[in-house]
Amino acid sequence: xxxxxxxxxxxxxxxxxxxxxxxxxxxxxxxxxxxxxxxxxxxxxxxxxxxxxxxxxxxxxxxxxxxxxxxxxxxxxxxxxxxxxxxxxxxxxxxxxxxxxxxxxxxxxxxxxxxxxxxxxxxxxxxxxxxxxxxxxxxxxxxxxxxxxxxxxxxxxxxxxxxxxxxxxxxxxxxxxxxxxxxxxxxxxxxxxxxxxxxxxxxxxxxxxxxxxxxxxxxxxxxxxxxxxxxxxxxxxxxxxxxxxxxxxxxxxxxxxxxxxxxxxxxxxxxxxxxxxxxxxxxxxxxxxxxxxxxxxxxxxxxxxxxxxxxxxxxxxxxxxxxxxxxxxxxxxxxxxxxxxxxxxxxxxxxxxxxxxxxxxxxxxxxxxxxxxxx
Amino acid sequence: xxxxxxxxxxxxxxxxxxxxxxxxxxxxxxxxxxxxxxxxxxxxxxxxxxxxxxxxxxxxxxxxxxxxxxxxxxxxxxxxxxxxxxxxxxxxxxxxxxxxxxxxxxxxxxxxxxxxxxxxxxxxxxxxxxxxxxxxxxxxxxxxxxxxxxxxxxxxxxxxxxxxxxxxxxxxxxxxxxxxxxxxxxxxxxxxxxxxxxxxxxxxxxxxxxxxxxxxxxxxxxxxxxxxxxxxxxxxxxxxxxxxxxxxxxxxxxxxxxxxxxxxxxxxxxxxxxxxxxxxxxxxxxxxxxxxxxxxxxxxxxxxxxxxxxxxxxxxxxxxxxxxxxxxxxxxxxxxxxxxxxxxxxxxxxxxxxxxxxxxxxxxxxxxxxxxxxx
Numbered sequence: 001x002x003x004x005x006x007x008x009x010x011x012x013x014x015x016x017x018x019x020x021x022x023x024x025x026x027x028x029x030x031x032x033x034x035x036x037x038x039x040x041x042x043x044x045x046x047x048x049x050x051x052x053x054x055x056x057x058x059x060x061x062x063x064x065x066x067x068x069x070x071x072x073x074x075x076x077x078x079x080x081x082x083x084x085x086x087x088x089x090x091x092x093x094x095x096x097x098x099x100x101x102x103x104x105x106x107x108x109x110x111x112x113x114x115x116x117x118x119x120x121x122x123x124x125x126x127x128x129x130x131x132x133x134x135x136x137x138x139x140x141x142x143x144x145x146x147x148x149x150x151x152x153x154x155x156x157x158x159x160x161x162x163x164x165x166x167x168x169x170x171x172x173x174x175x176x177x178x179x180x181x182x183x184x185x186x187x188x189x190x191x192x193x194x195x196x197x198x199x200x201x202x203x204x205x206x207x208x209x210x211x212x213x214x215x216x217x218x219x220x221x222x223x224x225x226x227x228x229x230x231x232x233x234x235x236x237x238x239x240x241x242x243x244x245x246x247x248x249x250x251x252x253x254x255x256x257x258x259x260x261x262x263x264x265x266x267x268x269x270x271x272x273x274x275x276x277x278x279x280x281x282x283x284x285x286x287x288x289x290x291x292x293x294x295x296x297x298x299x300x301x302x303x304x305x306x307x308x309x310x311x312x313x314x315x316x317x318x319x320x321x322x323x324x325x326x327x328x329x330x331x332x333x334x335x336x337x338x339x340x341x342x343x344x345x346x347x348x349x350x351x352x353x354x355x356x357x358x359x360x361x362x363x364x365x366x367x368x369x370x371x372x373x374x375x
Numbered sequence: 376x377x378x379x380x381x382x383x384x385x386x387x388x389x390x391x392x393x394x395x396x397x398x399x400x401x402x403x404x405x406x407x408x409x410x411x412x413x414x415x416x417x418x419x420x421x422x423x424x425x426x427x428x429x430x431x432x433x434x435x436x437x438x439x440x441x442x443x444x445x446x447x448x449x450x451x452x453x454x455x456x457x458x459x460x461x462x463x464x465x466x467x468x469x470x471x472x473x474x475x476x477x478x479x480x481x482x483x484x485x486x487x488x489x490x491x492x493x494x495x496x497x498x499x500x501x502x503x504x505x506x507x508x509x510x511x512x513x514x515x516x517x518x519x520x521x522x523x524x525x526x527x528x529x530x531x532x533x534x535x536x537x538x539x540x541x542x543x544x545x546x547x548x549x550x551x552x553x554x555x556x557x558x559x560x561x562x563x564x565x566x567x568x569x570x571x572x573x574x575x576x577x578x579x580x581x582x583x584x585x586x587x588x589x590x591x592x593x594x595x596x597x598x599x600x601x602x603x604x605x606x607x608x609x610x611x612x613x614x615x616x617x618x619x620x621x622x623x624x625x626x627x628x629x630x631x632x633x634x635x636x637x638x639x640x641x642x643x644x645x646x647x648x649x650x651x652x653x654x655x656x657x658x659x660x661x662x663x664x665x666x667x668x669x670x671x672x673x674x675x676x677x678x679x680x681x682x683x684x685x686x687x688x689x690x691x692x693x694x695x696x697x698x699x700x701x702x703x704x705x706x707x708x709x710x711x712x713x714x715x716x717x718x719x720x721x722x723x724x725x726x727x728x729x730x731x732x733x734x735x736x737x738x739x740x741x742x743x744x745x746x747x748x749x750x
Contacts, residue, residue, distance in 0.1 A: 155723065167400055167737045167741055349724070351724040352724060353718055
């Protein structure tokens with residue numbers, strides 16, 4: 001960044017775990033160094049906005065927001081931010097919520113020249129109309145939408161995929177363990193041996209550690225993976241110079257997703273009841289593990305974007321015990337393999353923690369830096 | 376990119392393997408889509424320049440260049456490019472040579488507002504004065520220097536490191552197999568067993584396959600790895616908000632590098648003679664392999680930037696047969712592990728081919744896209 005460039009105005013919506021961490025990271029950049037000016041915060045109950053006196057103190061922002069009597073109002077925020085956009089001043093709105101309602105506003109922001117940065121998967125994996133509106137609005141004004149943290153948190157997944165596609169490499173297949181929760185569960189459950197802990201006990205421990213949603217069915221349904229695959233698939237389709245065999249996904253519900261929820265437990269209302277009944281299905285999962293083990297394989301819940309085959313799917317698959325999904329994974333790591341024409345027989349691999357507030361916020365802040373062409 | 380943004384003027388110096396591939400990739404972007412205007416090519420014998428009629432044809436650029444009677448003259452090129460720089464027009468010079476002389480000109484380009492993109496390691500791993508001149512010139516004008524392809528070719532290594540550092544993560548240690556040649560040699564030579572092929576025969580086969588330099592000592596000396604470590608180390612030092620324990624490297628020669636060249640073979644003038652005498656030292660390397668195997672380990676030639684310990688070193692190390700450097704590597708893959716505060720016990724890992732014209736050119740073109748804040 002040239003020292004004379006005006007700072008980028010940043011407004012943050014959502015100050016929960018990820019939002020708070022993002023604010024801390026952003027404010028920890030030394031003031032003479034930062035390309036950002038944090039001018040607005042919005043929680044579910046309050047909002048502050050001051051372009052003249054930006055927020056600079058990591059010890060004060062919480063009390064500044066709490067002292068506000070202004071109710072959150074995203075329409076008013078949009079107007080105020082739009083009035084700041086000019087050829088010399090760039091404005092970015094960071095959505096740290098997981099709200100569909102906030103996601104629905106992205107086109108209106110982009111149309112006004114406000115760039116959108118977010119770890120929220122809803123807009124990019126939801127209804128195709130919304131996604132196409134986002135593309136159109138961004139093309140119209142040149143405002144950017146950046147969503148690195150929607151897949152693999154801070155890992156370089158979206159940026160790597162965009163670069164492969166933009167430079168004309170042909171992506172053949174992307175295959176990965178995209179859910180930290182599913183990663184943990186199967187790294188514990190299936191190590192290549194024919195026996196091991198009961199599936200229900202692994203899920204129960206994962207829940208106690210806070211690795212699952214309060215209702216584990218929200219992980220085991222595979223929807224989180226389907227959403228991430230939708231984002232990757234759309235990134236390929238919209239970025240490619242030529243057409244691909246990939247289906248145009250109407251939403252993440254179009255992904256072929258093999259849920260792990262036993263049919264009999266599909267409508268269990270609470271996580272506690274779900275956990276208490278899951279042992280009924282331990283024998284089923286133990287059999288899958290034994291079958292895999294007999295073939296010298298492990299079970300992993302993976303997502304696949306098969307560009308050549310035109311298939312986008314999520315489900316349980318078997319991998320040889322010498323495959324990186326078996327040898328290299330641990331904890332709740334994500335691992336993503338990009339098989340492409342240029343990389344040939346040996347894929348480009350990215351691996352590491354794909355969830356958690358610190359690394360997710362880092363992915364968001366990294367996107368903000370991309371707006372500066374930082375080097 | 377906004378459709379109304381003027382294109383970035385690109386001048387390419389060096390049209391060898393990587394340069395030619397870069398030109399092909401750049402010209403394969405559909406014309407209505409490309410943010411680049413390729414206005415100049417320079418080989419070792421000829422140059423062309425035409426900002427009014429940019430080069431657009433991937434079938435004609437070679438003959439256009441060959442038809443030129445203009446001799447290469449980088450001073451004149453600099454003047455012509457500098458005259459195009461304005462607030463509306465950005466200019467980038469791509470150096471695809473491996474020349475020290477070309478590298479020495481980077482500060483003069485950056486001072487004139489010309490961004491520099493390159494896979495050439497010389498400037499960033501050479502004399503500290505040159506590196507500091509580059510930083511100063513870039514800060515002065517806001518022109519960018521981007522060098523993703525200097526480490527790991529097209530793999531996201533430099534960009535990932537810059538993002539970790541810029542967002543305030545504390546890098547604890549970077550550890551990796553940074554040389555495709557060394558990767559191939561030790562993946563073949565040391566698999567965890569106590570015996571295997573002779574070291575000299577592995578090196579000889581690698582040379583026949585074109586994986587080594589014509590004189591294998593140019594790989595076995597470890598300088599390529601030392602240069603890459605210098606680049607990573609300087610990227611951390613110059614990007615960090617706070618001071619680190621890392622030494623200020625005067626050049627890549629300051630890296631603690633344990634060469635694999637047997638002392639008796641250090642001054643052998645030709646690759647052929649070197650290969651013919653290498654078998655004299657097979658017993659030495661076989662003993663190292665057997666010792667590692669007795670500990671359940673493999674040998675790998677790795678580079679380490681130990682930020683906490685303040686050490687930058689390259690050399691042969693032993694890794695457990697269950698370590699990713701043993702299980703996950705194959706072919707001539709690079710693998711890079713980023714141990715950081717935020718990633719905790721499980722590092723962020725990037726792996727894949729780290730050499731070859733197609734992936735190197737992709738790293739260069741990816742950097743050009745960063746100048747556009749492409750999304």
